[in-house]
Amino acid sequence: MINEYVQMSKMDQAVAYAFRPEVTQANLPMLMSNDPPLEDYRVMALVLSVKNPRDKTKTIKYSGKDTAVSYHRLCLCRDLDSGEEFYFLTTNPTQTASIFPLFRQSQLHGAFIALLEPIYKQNKILEIPLLTLKEAISPATINLAKILLNDIIPDPGSNLITTFLFATIQLSLVQCKFLSGCPAPFCDGYHGAEILCPAPQAQSSGSLQMALSCLVSVPNTPLKLVSHISASLAKYFIAHNSLTKRNLDIPLLKVSIRQTVQYYAERNVRWLIGGWYKRNVERGTTKLHISTIRPETVLPEAPLFSTEVPEPANIEAGPVERRQRARRFEDENVPGPAPPHVEPPARAPPAPRRQRAADDAPAQEQGQEAAGKRPRGE
Numbered sequence: 001m002i003n004e005y006v007q008m009s010k011m012d013q014a015v016a017y018a019f020r021p022e023v024t025q026a027n028l029p030m031l032m033s034n035d036p037p038l039e040d041y042r043v044m045a046l047v048l049s050v051k052n053p054r055d056k057t058k059t060i061k062y063s064g065k066d067t068a069v070s071y072h073r074l075c076l077c078r079d080l081d082s083g084e085e086f087y088f089l090t091t092n093p094t095q096t097a098s099i100f101p102l103f104r105q106s107q108l109h110g111a112f113i114a115l116l117e118p119i120y121k122q123n124k125i126l127e128i129p130l131l132t133l134k135e136a137i138s139p140a141t142i143n144l145a146k147i148l149l150n151d152i153i154p155d156p157g158s159n160l161i162t163t164f165l166f167a168t169i170q171l172s173l174v175q176c177k178f179l180s181g182c183p184a185p186f187c188d189g190y191h192g193a194e195i196l197c198p199a200p201q202a203q204s205s206g207s208l209q210m211a212l213s214c215l216v217s218v219p220n221t222p223l224k225l226v227s228h229i230s231a232s233l234a235k236y237f238i239a240h241n242s243l244t245k246r247n248l249d250i251p252l253l254k255v256s257i258r259q260t261v262q263y264y265a266e267r268n269v270r271w272l273i274g275g276w277y278k279r280n281v282e283r284g285t286t287k288l289h290i291s292t293i294r295p296e297t298v299l300p301e302a303p304l305f306s307t308e309v310p311e312p313a314n315i316e317a318g319p320v321e322r323r324q325r326a327r328r329f330e331d332e333n334v335p336g337p338a339p340p341h342v343e344p345p346a347r348a349p350p351a352p353r354r355q356r357a358a359d360d361a362p363a364q365e366q367g368q369e370a371a372g373k374r375p376r377g378e
Ligand SMILES: [Zn+2]
Pocket: 182, 183, 184, 187, 189, 190, 191, 196, 197, 198, 199
């Protein structure tokens, strides 16, 4: 029925269909039991990875079966209720289009989703259950009290793939940079040239989507300087008006990000971190991937980095003040050698005449006038 709504372009109804009152929440152990639910149930999940295979002829084998299939997209998810991981896949472009239509304009990688009436048909990939879908997946809003979080990142033991989702106040993001990402919103804005875009349709043009690149650490966990690149993460640290700017002031950006993390910590707002790791049996190594980092509650007043240069009349509450605060933070908190000198943003000295005009003029006009007079190129 979700698919019928999608065909009628009734996207809101399509999403709402999985959340009708009569639809109950199920989990992976229920689907795998001898008495699985039959109708009107959904599974809530976190999308950990979406893979578009480089080798289109490559096949994966289901355990216990001789059949090997080639796939078009392969999705690794974590059931939010039980914490168990599962896969689902599509085998051709038509099926891909029918499973992901509600994510054409929004990010799937790292998203919370609802799967309506998925079925477990005794198939596994890499020892992980494979679910079969009949309906398009829906975006979902999550009640954090109802999802299973790990206290610690679980030890993979003998598992080939282990997933994790936990909450922490102690987050450290270092070596932060801003990269121009992929224009497809679906894939969270970044994947290197070696990895094919997982979006249902290739999207080579479109608005620039910038992604935050950083090394993530959380004390007393295996997360130590783990590389993470994400467009959705950037939105918690960088003002909306600066999210498409290429040249961000890296030293000030780094200080601003530290301030934002501190702001959340002082208010006891935790960061949800979800990801997975895969064990390479031959090499005896495990590789850890982060799929999502997000605050459990977004604080609208949290400091955000901005490249906008405010005009004199707006200085008091504007980003320059934040940049100055960022500078003070750096001066006070970075021990050792002095941080590299950064020129303050260029702006015209406040002229008394304009100041008076500013008192009377509407804010927008004032900004335009001043912007025209601003010296450039410094
Ligand atoms: Zn992409």
